[in-house]
Amino acid sequence: MSRIDESREFIPVRIAVLTVSDTRELAEDRSGDVLVARLTEAGHVLAKREIVRDERGDIAQQLRDWVASGEVDVIISTGGTGLTGRDVTVEAHRDVYEKEIDAFGTLFTMISFGKIGTSAVQSRATAGVAGGCYLFALPGSPGACKDGWDDILKWQLDYRHRPCNFVEIMPRLEEHKRRK
Template identity: 80%
Template sequence: MTTEKEFIPVRIAVLTVSDSRGLAEDRSGDVLVGRISGAGHELADRKILPDERHQIADQLREWCANPEIDVVISTGGTGLTGRDVSVEAHRDVYEKEIEAFATVFTMVSYKKIGTSAVQSRATGGVAQGTYLFALPGSPGACKDAWDEILAAQLDYRHAPCNFVEIFPRLEEHKRRK
């Protein structure tokens, strides 16, 4: 549902987590970039990093400190194998976790892949006034997360509420009283 408010584009960075993919093979990153620009948002940055927890967390912190980036979406590294460390890296950075993001993503995934949805550890959170989302590394999962959750929540016109309208309040606790 949308209201008559004017669209506000947000600046989104995309991080692909992979030990084996380069930009030419990054289909999941391409899906996100296409949907970001197709929705009228701005691609603020894009990188590919290996499945190394400290490197991922450092990149997330760098982007959170950048006032030109509003949202970070990572893809890959959310599974259950030993090298899947994106969720842990995200949680190293979060000030607040958006628990319902994982729940809603699981609900969306369940409709498509049934009980295999339990193997995904998508997550969302906030740090330094920046939204962060970790998605699975498949193009289908990126499409589902964007189309079913993020497209609406990153659209200021979406009602009854959305992530964009509360941007100004994410760091209200830091204001001097």
């Protein structure tokens, strides 16, 4: 059973929030605001925040820049995970991933199904790893961001979470580069 091990010290991680939208400005970015509020309330550090247009190359480049910066441990994007022609966030993420975290999308769909029923099938939430950084793509609604954070990321980004979590394996994400 999942639990927080109070004998372990909390380790804050540096999280970047990327909103993908052709129409939103920072002042109207409710989904980004939800993520920023939740991650800071949890004790993490907001490392970066940007809004990028629904352009596959622009999204992928922003992800690559943050991964390469060394200033970000986790990137959470919101928006562009649907089925329309302008929804290219998933493809942009996959252009950057070294490894995909397949179960993230599955778990997100299970959680969404419990809240919005069969409409959950329209989301393509995804996650992966690149350059020692975790990347998560959530749908663009505030509700989806709440679900993704409250039911998955809050726990997996907490070093105290048992039986395992993403933070404890963070130092080993690039161990393949150290092999001789």
